[in-house]
Amino acid sequence: MRDLVQIVYVSRSTFAPMPPERGIEPSVARILAQSRINNARRGLVGALYFGDGCFFQCLEGPVAAVDGLCAALLRDPRHTDLRVLSRRAIEHTSFSAWSMKYVPLDAPMQSLLRQSGLARFDPYRFDEATVARVLDMLRNAGGLADPVQPAASRWTGRRAAWAAGLLAVALVAVAAAWMRRA
Ligand SMILES: Cc1cc2nc3c(=O)[nH]c(=O)nc-3n(C[C@H](O)[C@H](O)[C@H](O)COP(=O)(O)O)c2cc1C
Known part of the structure; x- marks a missing residue:
């Protein structure tokens, strides 16, 4: 069996966050x-949460892959x-369906923070119990599908639209020819 590991880390974004309602x-x-x-x-x-300029990320997978990514994360200038x-x-991954789940969970997160006695999303102050509750929330919440549509799928979508258009024209032409003969 592969050696699997789970890592939870927090970090601070180096870019200024825009208001969440946008x-x-x-x-x-x-x-x-x-x-x-x-x-x-x-x-x-895994799963990623971003709030109040802080990241909270859970990564699960083979030890070498997780450690390799952690090394890249430490060099990434987008956070500090x-x-x-x-x-x-871990025996099994718990976010198996998501290569990276993203959960915009404002209201449930606010109530979890209140219950944990925190005024804002400051994951540096999370104790073990709060980390476990946030992970549970991320596991059980609905995730956001890809917010950035890759260029490849935009291209595929355009080609599909063209193909559908051509097929419709061909069908009309065949129907017209058939009616002329009838
Ligand atoms: C908060 C945060 C979370 C990230 N999470 C991931 C991740 O889950 N997987 C990943 O490949 N890169 C992640 N990255 C990006 C990595 O730091 C790094 O830029 C990337 O893995 C390099 O990818 P490349 O080899 O395709 O250039 C994250 C970056 C930040 C700032």
């Missing part, structure tokens, strides 16, 4: 799109102050 932060959307492509290739899964909150060996 939707997903473009820098976060780019990180997510990049993560989904890379993680699927490397057998990694990376702190690993937990690292443990």
